[in-house]
Amino acid sequence: MSASFSSVDYDLRQQRLAQAIKIAQLEGMALNAGPSLTYLTGLHFHLSERPVLGLFSAGNPPVIVLPELETGKISNLAYQTSSFAYGEDPETWQTIMKEGIQAAGFSGRRIGIEPRVLRVLELDLLNSTGIDFTLVSGEAALAHLRMQKDEYEQARMQKAVDIAQNALDAILPEIKPGITERELAAKLVVALLNNGSDPQLPFSPIVASGPNSANPHAFPTDRQLIKGDLLIIDWGANEGGYFSDLTRTFAIGDPQQEMVEIAQIVLEANQAAHNIARPGVSAQEVDQAARAVIEAAGYGDYFTHRTGHGLGMEGHEAPYIRAGNPILLTPGMTFTIEPGIYLSGKGGVRIEDDVVITEEGLYSFSDLPRELKILGS
Amino acid sequence: MSASFSSVDYDLRQQRLAQAIKIAQLEGMALNAGPSLTYLTGLHFHLSERPVLGLFSAGNPPVIVLPELETGKISNLAYQTSSFAYGEDPETWQTIMKEGIQAAGFSGRRIGIEPRVLRVLELDLLNSTGIDFTLVSGEAALAHLRMQKDEYEQARMQKAVDIAQNALDAILPEIKPGITERELAAKLVVALLNNGSDPQLPFSPIVASGPNSANPHAFPTDRQLIKGDLLIIDWGANEGGYFSDLTRTFAIGDPQQEMVEIAQIVLEANQAAHNIARPGVSAQEVDQAARAVIEAAGYGDYFTHRTGHGLGMEGHEAPYIRAGNPILLTPGMTFTIEPGIYLSGKGGVRIEDDVVITEEGLYSFSDLPRELKILGS
Numbered sequence: 001m002s003a004s005f006s007s008v009d010y011d012l013r014q015q016r017l018a019q020a021i022k023i024a025q026l027e028g029m030a031l032n033a034g035p036s037l038t039y040l041t042g043l044h045f046h047l048s049e050r051p052v053l054g055l056f057s058a059g060n061p062p063v064i065v066l067p068e069l070e071t072g073k074i075s076n077l078a079y080q081t082s083s084f085a086y087g088e089d090p091e092t093w094q095t096i097m098k099e100g101i102q103a104a105g106f107s108g109r110r111i112g113i114e115p116r117v118l119r120v121l122e123l124d125l126l127n128s129t130g131i132d133f134t135l136v137s138g139e140a141a142l143a144h145l146r147m148q149k150d151e152y153e154q155a156r157m158q159k160a161v162d163i164a165q166n167a168l169d170a171i172l173p174e175i176k177p178g179i180t181e182r183e184l185a186a187k188l189v190v191a192l193l194n195n196g197s198d199p200q201l202p203f204s205p206i207v208a209s210g211p212n213s214a215n216p217h218a219f220p221t222d223r224q225l226i227k228g229d230l231l232i233i234d235w236g237a238n239e240g241g242y243f244s245d246l247t248r249t250f251a252i253g254d255p256q257q258e259m260v261e262i263a264q265i266v267l268e269a270n271q272a273a274h275n276i277a278r279p280g281v282s283a284q285e286v287d288q289a290a291r292a293v294i295e296a297a298g299y300g301d302y303f304t305h306r307t308g309h310g311l312g313m314e315g316h317e318a319p320y321i322r323a324g325n326p327i328l329l330t331p332g333m334t335f336t337i338e339p340g341i342y343l344s345g346k347g348g349v350r351i352e353d354d355v356v357i358t359e360e361g362l363y364s365f366s367d368l369p370r371e372l373k374i375l376g377s
Numbered sequence: 378m379s380a381s382f383s384s385v386d387y388d389l390r391q392q393r394l395a396q397a398i399k400i401a402q403l404e405g406m407a408l409n410a411g412p413s414l415t416y417l418t419g420l421h422f423h424l425s426e427r428p429v430l431g432l433f434s435a436g437n438p439p440v441i442v443l444p445e446l447e448t449g450k451i452s453n454l455a456y457q458t459s460s461f462a463y464g465e466d467p468e469t470w471q472t473i474m475k476e477g478i479q480a481a482g483f484s485g486r487r488i489g490i491e492p493r494v495l496r497v498l499e500l501d502l503l504n505s506t507g508i509d510f511t512l513v514s515g516e517a518a519l520a521h522l523r524m525q526k527d528e529y530e531q532a533r534m535q536k537a538v539d540i541a542q543n544a545l546d547a548i549l550p551e552i553k554p555g556i557t558e559r560e561l562a563a564k565l566v567v568a569l570l571n572n573g574s575d576p577q578l579p580f581s582p583i584v585a586s587g588p589n590s591a592n593p594h595a596f597p598t599d600r601q602l603i604k605g606d607l608l609i610i611d612w613g614a615n616e617g618g619y620f621s622d623l624t625r626t627f628a629i630g631d632p633q634q635e636m637v638e639i640a641q642i643v644l645e646a647n648q649a650a651h652n653i654a655r656p657g658v659s660a661q662e663v664d665q666a667a668r669a670v671i672e673a674a675g676y677g678d679y680f681t682h683r684t685g686h687g688l689g690m691e692g693h694e695a696p697y698i699r700a701g702n703p704i705l706l707t708p709g710m711t712f713t714i715e716p717g718i719y720l721s722g723k724g725g726v727r728i729e730d731d732v733v734i735t736e737e738g739l740y741s742f743s744d745l746p747r748e749l750k751i752l753g754s
Contacts, residue, residue, distance in 0.1 A: 044596050046580070048693055049493055069682040072592030072721070088683045088699045113497060116426050120492035120500060120512075135497075182575075189576045190567050198559075199566045199597070200581040203423070215449030219421050220576070305446040306465045316425050322465045344449070 008152065011079050013040050013145070018058040020141040027109035028057035029138050030126055034117040035313040036142050038241065041081075043073055051122045053097070055104035065100040098129035106131065112138020143318035147310060148332040154356055156242035157312065157334055160197075161354050161365040163237035164244040167191035168368065176376030177227055177252060181207040181220035184233075192237050202243035202315045205235035209252070213348040216305055216340060225376070227253030230263075230347035236315070245311055245336055246366055247352030253377040262299060262341040263349045263372035269293040269339035270351045270370060273307055273321075277337070278361040283325040290339040291323070299341045308336040311354055333357045334365075385529065388456050390417050390522070395435040397518040404486035405434035406515050407503055411494040412690040413519050415618065418458075420450055428499045430474070432481035442477040475506035483508065489515020520695035524687060525709040531733055533619035534689065534711055537574070538731050538742040540614035541621040544568035545745065553753030554604055554629060558584040558597035561610075569614050579620035579692045583611035586629070590725040593682055593717060602753065604630030607640075607724035613692070622688055622713055623743055624729030630754040639676060639718040640726045640749035646670040646716035647728045647747060650684055650698075654714070655738040660702040667716040668700070676718045685713040688731055710734045711742075 017040055021029060031037045033045035033052040041062060045052040052070065055063040061080040066073075068085045082103045086096040113123075113135050126135065149157070170191040174184065185207040192201060208218035210229040218232075225231060234247040249263060269290040276289040287307040294303045306322035311334050319327045321335055338352030353366045394417055398406060408414045410422035410429040418439060422429040429447065432440040438457040443450075445462045459480045463473040490500075490512050503512065526534070547568040551561065562584040569578060585595035587606040595609075602608060606629040613622040626640060646667040653666040664684040671680045683699035688711050696704050698712055715729030730743045 046594065049697075067682075069593045072595070072719075075721075089701045091701070115497035115501060118497045120490060120495045120497070123497060123500070124492060185576050186570045190570050193563045193567050199562050204577040216446045217423065218449070305444075320426075324466045324468070342449075 008042060010040065010042050014056065014062060014079065016145055017056055020145055021056065021058055021112070024112065024138065024141040025110065026112045026136070026138060026141070027133070028055060028104055028106050029112040029142070030055050030118075030135070031114060032118050032122045034114070035317075036114060036117065036146065039146055039313055042077075045070060045073075049121075051093070051125055053100065053122055053126070055100055055106065057104050057106065060103065060105050063100045063104040065097055093125060094128045097125050098131065101126075101129055101131050106133055108132050110134050110136050112136060112141060114139055114142065146312060147318055148330070149312060149334050149356065150332065153242060153312065154332070154334070156239045157244065157354065157356070158365050160237045160239035160242050160244035161246070163192065163195045163197050163239060164235060164246050165366060165368050166195045167197070167237065168233065168235065168248065170195065172375065175225070175231065175250060175252070177225050180222050180224050181209055181212070182222055185220040188233070188235055192235070195237070196239075197237035198239065198241070200238055202236040202238055202245060206232065208232045208348070210347060211345050213249070214342040214344050214346060216342060216348070216350065225252050227377070228256065230255065230259050230349060232348060232350055234350065234352065241313055243311060243313070243315055244354055244365070245315055245352065246354065246368070247338055247350045248368060248370070249349045249351060249372060251372055251374045254374065255372065258343075259347055259349070260372065262343070265294055265297045265299060266339050266341055266349045266351050267370055270337055270353065273337040273339065274353070274355070274362060274364065277329060277355065277357065279330055279357055279359070281329050283319050283321045283327045283329065284323055286321050286329070286337070287323050287325070290337070294339060294341060302341045302343060303339060304342060305340065308338050310335045329357045331357050331359050385419060387417065387419050391433065391439060391456065393522055394433055397522055398433065398435055398489070401489065401515065401518040402487065403489045403513070403515060403518070404510070405432060405481055405483055406489040406519070407432050407495075407512070408491060409495050409499045411491070412694075413491060413494065413523065416523055416690055419454075422447060422450075426498075428470070428502055430477065430499055430503070432477055432483065434481050434483065437480065437482050440477045440481040442474055470502060471505045474502050475508065478506055478508050483510055485509050487511050487513050489513060489518060491516055491519065523689060524695055525707070526689060526711050526733065527709065530619060530689065531709070531711070533616045534621065534731065534733070535742050537614045537616035537619050537621035538623070540569065540572045540574050540616060541612060541623050542743065542745050543572045544574070544614065545610065545612065545625065547572065549752065552602070552608065552627060552629070554602050557599050557601050558586055558589065559599055562597040565610070565612055569612070572614070573616070574614035575616065575618070577615055579613040579615055579622060583609065585609045585725075587724060588722050590626070591719040591721050591723060593719060593725070593727065602629050604754070605633065607632065607636050607726060609725060609727055611727065611729065618690055620688060620690070620692055621731055621742070622692055622729065623731060623745070624715055624727045625745060625747070626726045626728060626749060628749055628751045631751065632749065635720075636724055636726070637749060639720070642671055642674045642676060643716050643718055643726045643728050644747050647714055647730065650714040650716065651730070651732070651739060651741065654706060654732065654734065656707055656734060656736065658706050660696050660698045660704045660706065661700055663698050663706070663714070664700050664702070667714070671716060671718060679718045679720060680716060681719060682717065685715050687712045706734045708734050708736050
């Protein structure tokens with residue numbers, strides 16, 4: 001664990017969770033290894049074939065059910081816990097799980113889980129003990145807590161953006177005809193680490209050139225850059241468990257006229273979202289502001305994804321900036337703004353920033369130039 | 378996707394799955410984004426809030442249910458598929474999911490899933506369509522397929538081990554008093570990439586020094602190395618989607634006598650497992666061979682984990698080399714051998730190799746020296 005984590009007040013976060021549990025009329029929460037468990041406890045566990053469960057309730061200290069070989073992680077915590085450790089034979093896990101549930105005081109009512117994180121492995125284990133309770137989604141309650149980023153968290157995110165921006169600057173001279181997407185991706189990862197990112201990157205960089213750039217979630221290939229390509233780079237850094245997630249689009253040599261035009265449209269869509277986002281505006285209105293620009297230009301069918309997503313300890317989290325999401329923005333919410341246009345067989349453009357809602361409006365953590373830059377000509 | 382993936386015969390893998398489905402008396406398999414889906418289709422999807430499901434049955438081409446923005450990945454496949462794409466509003470997913478299930482021909486019988494990979498998100502989506510079927514674990518059938526690594530897969534794993542070994546060699550001169558665990562971990566990641574690892578590492582390296590080395594799954598901290606430390610480095614590379622996972626233990630300056638002794642015991646335990654593993658021997662016998670050495674030396678209570686785990690497209694997969702696992706080793710199985718001794722407050726030793734069962738016995742992909750090496754003195 002990095003030193004910065006120790007400056008977080010986990011007792012406070014657990015108290016806020018206890019309130020959220022009451023408001024959601026739950027008896028408790030059962031969380032497996034993942035960002036919410038880390039947010040509440042500071043503990044990091046690999047998501048593996050050995051389940052880890054944190055059981056939270058309003059009246060009891062957190063209960064951690066975990067494999068014996070992980071117990072070293074919970075020996076020096078600044079807050080109280082009860083822990084129940086199991087050995088390597090899965091046949092024995094159910095007994096330990098039952099003891100944990102009893103210690104958490106779960107007595108047969110509604111327990112919140114995270115459907116997007118909890119696996120059937122943990123679900124079956126929770127359901128194996130003979131204690132009867134109803135598992136319901138606690139996602140909204142957890143999102144409500146985690147969406148309100150405090151100063152500490154915002155500072156981490158600003159640093160994660162700075163690292164990412166410096167890393168991209170460092171590899172710009174490498175972007176020229178002949179280099180492959182995979183080679184560029186590897187150089188970018190090295191630059192991220194050299195600029196101070198924690199080793200566990202939020203995601204493996206997307207480096208997508210030419211026709212590949214028309215695939216929003218492309219994996220880097222052995223394709224060499226050639227003149228006339230658009231090049232999308234989507235990358236991020238990790239600073240103390242908080243992520244950045246940026247995208248810039250470049251042209252290799254002189255771009256075709258249509259590519260110049262869609263780059264300008266996406267830039268205007270990105271700006272439209274920046275301009276509208278402020279406290280009290282809904283997520284769907286931000287999405288619509290960006291989408292309207294692209295639709296008005298006749299490319300609505302080629303903007304195939306939402307305008308953005310929340311960002312923090314996860315690469316994608318609440319609030320989701322999409323049509324149909326009525327959530328109102330409030331200060332401390334952090335998310336991406338990333339409109340794009342993707343023309344199959346030709347190429348794509350995406351411009352992605354990381355922003356935070358402030359009392360006054362919006363602040364963009366990222367400030368790299370957004371215009372289509374011509375490289376390697 | 379790297380070029381090497383295109384040389385895999387996915388039709389053949391899907392035919393073998395169809396056989397496995399019949400043998401397991403299932404109607405089909407429902408797999409979400411993860412290594413088994415990639416193994417069967419060559420497709421890579423991020424595990425995100427947007428579910429992806431591959432539906433496999435004996436009589437139909439694979440059905441892929443996926444978000445619209447991912448459809449670029451399935452446009453040029455060498456085998457037949459049916460795909461069903463959904464938009465950004467989760468309210469609409471259920472209808473698309475139902476169409477996918479109907480196309481797969483699932484008609485109300487037993488469908489295999491992976492409890493260790495499938496989340497409640499996908500489980501609820503599968504169960505939301507009104508089509509009645511029973512979801513059961515298909516893990517054993519999938520493990521049976523994936524455990525038999527062919528020549529292509531073994532060659533990828535050898536390469537992943539070579540990359541990892543070269544990367545460690547490259548940073549040995551950096552290992553000396555004063556450097557922090559996190560700094561060393563970052564240098565090791567850079568060395569892995571410079572030596573040719575794919576950017577998505579199997580896991581973030583463990584660099585654990587002094588008392589931290591007594592925690593088998595430590596995360597790197599800002600602790601500086603000092604003389605007298607033991608230092609555990611646990612790291613791996615990714616070659617075309619196949620992983621290595623190695624551990625070596627070093628001493629910083631002259632180690633205490635007890636540390637020298639436990640290093641020797643762990644080395645003998647590692648060798649005992651190498652010596653016994655061959656076709657027809659069970660996983661639990663391999664575990665016991667290593668464990669017996671450590672128990673005989675009086676440190677049995679301090680070897681707190683199993684002797685090893687399968688390795689391939691996942692960092693941990695079948696076969697698990699643990700007490701109580703009767704599975705018999707067969708040629709093509711690849712796994713780790715990694716006994717350890719962990720003395721709380723003092724330090725730990727682990728020595729981990731990656732091996733494959735051959736017709737004749739066992740071949741170790743890894744051959745870095747296993748003896749306790751003294752560095753930085």
